[in-house]
Amino acid sequence: MEQINSFLAKAQERLNRLVAVRAFFTAALWGLTGMFITALTFVTRGYRVVLWWFAVPFGASVLIWLYCFIAGYYNRARAARYTDKKFKLKDALSSQLDFADKSGAFYELSRKQTAQLCSKVMLGSIKQPIPRCKLIIVPILLAGTVALSIMDDSLAIRQQRYRKKQLLESTDKINKELSKEIKRIVSTLPEEQKKILKKEHLMQSLNKLSKQDKLKEALKQYGNLENCLSNLMHKIGFDAKKRMLRRIAKELMKDPLTRKFGRKLNSGMYKNAASQFMNNQVVENYPESQSAKSKLEQLQRTLEKMSSSTEANSEKNSLKDKIERLNKSVKKTEQQRQECSNGNCSKQKYIDSLEEMNSDLKQLTEQIGKMQDIKDFQKKLEQMRSTCSRAQMQCRQNATCPGNKPGERPGSTPGQGAGTGAAENFNNQQPVDNNNGYISGIKGIKNNGQSQIKVEEAASGQGSSHRQARNVNAEHKRQFESFIKRDDVPTQLKNGVKEYFTRIHQSERSRE
Amino acid sequence: MKNTVAVLESEEQIEKAVNSFKDTFNTLRAEIAKFIVGQEDIIENVLIAVIAGGHVLLEGVPGLGKTALVNTVAQALNLDFKRIQFTPDLLPADLLGTNILLERDGSKEFVFQKGPVFTNVLLADEINRATPKTQSALLETMQEKTVTVANTTHQLDLPYFVLATQNPLEMDGTYPLPEAQLDRFFFKLHVKMPDHEHFADILERTTGLKKPEISPVTDGGTVLEMGMTARQVPIADPVRDFMIKLVLATHPERETASSEVRKFVRYGASPRAAQTILLAARIRALLDGRFHVAKEDVAAAAVPAMRHRLILSFEGQAEGISTDKIIEDILQKNR
Numbered sequence: 001m002e003q004i005n006s007f008l009a010k011a012q013e014r015l016n017r018l019v020a021v022r023a024f025f026t027a028a029l030w031g032l033t034g035m036f037i038t039a040l041t042f043v044t045r046g047y048r049v050v051l052w053w054f055a056v057p058f059g060a061s062v063l064i065w066l067y068c069f070i071a072g073y074y075n076r077a078r079a080a081r082y083t084d085k086k087f088k089l090k091d092a093l094s095s096q097l098d099f100a101d102k103s104g105a106f107y108e109l110s111r112k113q114t115a116q117l118c119s120k121v122m123l124g125s126i127k128q129p130i131p132r133c134k135l136i137i138v139p140i141l142l143a144g145t146v147a148l149s150i151m152d153d154s155l156a157i158r159q160q161r162y163r164k165k166q167l168l169e170s171t172d173k174i175n176k177e178l179s180k181e182i183k184r185i186v187s188t189l190p191e192e193q194k195k196i197l198k199k200e201h202l203m204q205s206l207n208k209l210s211k212q213d214k215l216k217e218a219l220k221q222y223g224n225l226e227n228c229l230s231n232l233m234h235k236i237g238f239d240a241k242k243r244m245l246r247r248i249a250k251e252l253m254k255d256p257l258t259r260k261f262g263r264k265l266n267s268g269m270y271k272n273a274a275s276q277f278m279n280n281q282v283v284e285n286y287p288e289s290q291s292a293k294s295k296l297e298q299l300q301r302t303l304e305k306m307s308s309s310t311e312a313n314s315e316k317n318s319l320k321d322k323i324e325r326l327n328k329s330v331k332k333t334e335q336q337r338q339e340c341s342n343g344n345c346s347k348q349k350y351i352d353s354l355e356e357m358n359s360d361l362k363q364l365t366e367q368i369g370k371m372q373d374i375k376d377f378q379k380k381l382e383q384m385r386s387t388c389s390r391a392q393m394q395c396r397q398n399a400t401c402p403g404n405k406p407g408e409r410p411g412s413t414p415g416q417g418a419g420t421g422a423a424e425n426f427n428n429q430q431p432v433d434n435n436n437g438y439i440s441g442i443k444g445i446k447n448n449g450q451s452q453i454k455v456e457e458a459a460s461g462q463g464s465s466h467r468q469a470r471n472v473n474a475e476h477k478r479q480f481e482s483f484i485k486r487d488d489v490p491t492q493l494k495n496g497v498k499e500y501f502t503r504i505h506q507s508e509r510s511r512e
Numbered sequence: 513m514k515n516t517v518a519v520l521e522s523e524e525q526i527e528k529a530v531n532s533f534k535d536t537f538n539t540l541r542a543e544i545a546k547f548i549v550g551q552e553d554i555i556e557n558v559l560i561a562v563i564a565g566g567h568v569l570l571e572g573v574p575g576l577g578k579t580a581l582v583n584t585v586a587q588a589l590n591l592d593f594k595r596i597q598f599t600p601d602l603l604p605a606d607l608l609g610t611n612i613l614l615e616r617d618g619s620k621e622f623v624f625q626k627g628p629v630f631t632n633v634l635l636a637d638e639i640n641r642a643t644p645k646t647q648s649a650l651l652e653t654m655q656e657k658t659v660t661v662a663n664t665t666h667q668l669d670l671p672y673f674v675l676a677t678q679n680p681l682e683m684d685g686t687y688p689l690p691e692a693q694l695d696r697f698f699f700k701l702h703v704k705m706p707d708h709e710h711f712a713d714i715l716e717r718t719t720g721l722k723k724p725e726i727s728p729v730t731d732g733g734t735v736l737e738m739g740m741t742a743r744q745v746p747i748a749d750p751v752r753d754f755m756i757k758l759v760l761a762t763h764p765e766r767e768t769a770s771s772e773v774r775k776f777v778r779y780g781a782s783p784r785a786a787q788t789i790l791l792a793a794r795i796r797a798l799l800d801g802r803f804h805v806a807k808e809d810v811a812a813a814a815v816p817a818m819r820h821r822l823i824l825s826f827e828g829q830a831e832g833i834s835t836d837k838i839i840e841d842i843l844q845k846n847r
Contacts, residue, residue: 106803
């Protein structure tokens with residue numbers, strides 16, 4: 001029986017070895033097919049093959065190998081059946097497995113006979129040939145997979161990676177510069193204005209800036225910061241107040257007596273205007289004073305003009321409010337003065353009303369004076385916004401014209417790229433307009449307008465444009481949106497631009 | 513002759529018995545083949561049935577040598593042989609024997625006169641021509657190997673074999689054997705027309721002056737011993753399960769039955785078929801010189817053992833399906 005067991009064990013081992021080899025080829029076929037497809041997917045998209053992706057088909061092939069091996073595994077009974085059939089032993093081995101624990105002369109004779117048969121059998125003749133197609137396909141797939149795996153990234157991908165890397169570096173640099181500049185500007189602000197910035201979370205927005213490898217994200221973050229600043233500028237409402245003061249100024253400039261004050265208001269010299277206005281304070285507290293009388297007259301005249309050119313404002317403690325209050329108190333004081341002069345009221349009343357008037361005057365003066373602070377604040381915010389815009393431009397420029405890129409043909413030089421735009425160019429002079437606020441057209445001084453982007457003609461180069469039409473359109477859209485949001489652009493102009501673009505889109509749709 | 517053979521215990525005894533078995537069988541085969549030409553399978557199966565103690569039904573057209581075969585087998589086995597030609601008017605008493613009134617020593621008494629069944633080898637020629645009553649009279653002898661007449665049971669001498677023949681052509685005036693009686697036959701064998709070469713031999717041997725002499729090879733006792741030796745051959749569980757699966761596959765009500773069985777078979781083979789197959793397979797194993805039964809032994813015995821035990825449905829009969837084909841299909845599916 002030992003001889004039979006030993007023979008059977010050898011047969012089983014050989015069969016299972018053959019099963020393992022066949023399973024290996026089956027698993028290799030499927031695994032290499034998966035790896036080949038994976039590699040092909042990378043290469044057709046231009047990327048170098050990431051080798052760890054092979055782990056999936058490799059793992060699957062291991063599982064397939066295991067499955068095939070387990071499914072084809074020869075246990076003792078199966079090995080006996082196979083050997084019986086292969087060598088025409090007529091169920092000798094299968095029967096011996098059953099007779100193993102049985103005794104008797106017939107069983108013994110059967111065992112001896114089977115052992116004799118086994119001694120004549122050549123186990124080496126057990127062959128399970130691997131299908132030829134697998135033998136051919138597996139090496140081909142292996143060679144193909146290896147060949148695809150050693151291929152480098154395509155030129156386009158390398159260039160893309162280079163651009164991303166460049167963008168990362170440039171956005172990092174830009175962020176640092178932007179942050180430094182804005183912090184410098186903020187450091188020059190008074191505490192009160194710093195608090196406003198803190199309340200508006202400007203520094204938090206600044207700290208959120210991070211280096212980006214995608215142009216869109218990079219521009220978006222700068223755009224967000226710019227929006228934050230724009231919103232803040234809108235909130236402090238300097239422009240509305242300025243317009244109001246300009247209207248007042250225009251009215252005041254019509255009268256020679258109030259012209260000087262009006263000019264100062266018109267030109268934005270608010271502190272000067274405030275101190276001049278403060279000179280209207282009546283210090284003589286006796287009603288007969290000529291100085292008091294003329295000052296009161298002057299004040300009345302000024303206030304009437306101021307009042308007539310202001311619009312109703314629901315805001316509490318607004319300029320209009322203060323003007324009206326002062327106007328009332330001036331009128332009251334004048335009335336008191338006249339009455340006192342005529343002897344119809346007591347001097348004390350006159351003094352009281354005078355004090356009240358002076359107090360109101362002081363308040364209005366302070367309000368006017370504050371405009372200077374607001375103006376300075378607005379200017380600083382404008383500076384920050386300009387810095388943001390410059391950062392965007394620089395980022396865009398770096399992304400589209402990164403310079404020497406990998407794979408460029410020697411001798412081909414790219415264009416010099418888009419213009420960098422002009423530096424800040426604030427127009428301190430307002431055009432004279434007698435339309436009383438209705439602007440029919442903008443007339444500016446050439447090269448002197450408030451411009452943040454000035455496109456210069458670039459020197460011609462041999463480089464090709466790297467910006468697709470949709471990128472250009474997206475950029476225009478952003479510029480257009482930014483333009484619309486600006487407060488210093490007249491509404492009529494904005495409406496004109498809006499209408500223009502609306503008509504364009506309508507005509508495109510009708511063409512479609 | 514009674515069965516008094518002891519179980520073989522030692523390896524030497526078994527080897528000797530098996531060698532003797534093979535030699536005797538081959539000698540018998542060769543001896544019979546002297547006279548019967550071209551029917552090697554039939555001869556082999558008849559001898560297997562005889563050794564196994566079973567009865568054989570031979571079916572074939574007239575003139576194929578069925579009677580000659582049985583006669584030759586009986587001569588080779590050196591056994592007493594009787595032939596009965598079954599006719600519609602044959603009575604049971606004609607087969608079994610009857611009591612007759614005899615005068616002996618001045619007194620009259622009924623003495624049983626043994627019928628032709630009291631022999632070792634009985635050839636029942638054209639058994640399907642006898643009436644069912646006569647046919648059933650043979651049943652007891654085939655199964656019990658006894659004869660009961662007038663309440664007295666008479667034992668038949670062993671070995672006792674019935675080798676019956678039937679003619680597939682004549683249907684008029686015949687009484688098909690009932691299933692119960694068919695089931696008692698060990699094998700049903702189809703005797704076929706010999707081919708050209710064998711035909712020539714037959715003519716040579718049967719129409720010449722010289723007729724081949726059949727010498728007795730063995731005797732009844734040896735046949736019984738051979739049967740006992742064969743019964744000791746072991747069968748492994750897988751081979752036995754294969755055999756059982758074959759028999760169960762003939763039953764249409766079983767889940768394992770094929771669509772052909774469900775469609776064309778009314779009743780499947782009984783456990784007696786499995787017994788037949790096993791006995792025959794054991795003998796085949798010994799003939800092959802093996803000490804164990806193989807599946808091929810089972811497969812070889814399946815058709816002759818089951819062909820007469822499957823009852824076809826109306827559809828099967830209408831389609832003309834043969835039970836041989838059904839059994840071969842089952843064998844093919846279960847290999």
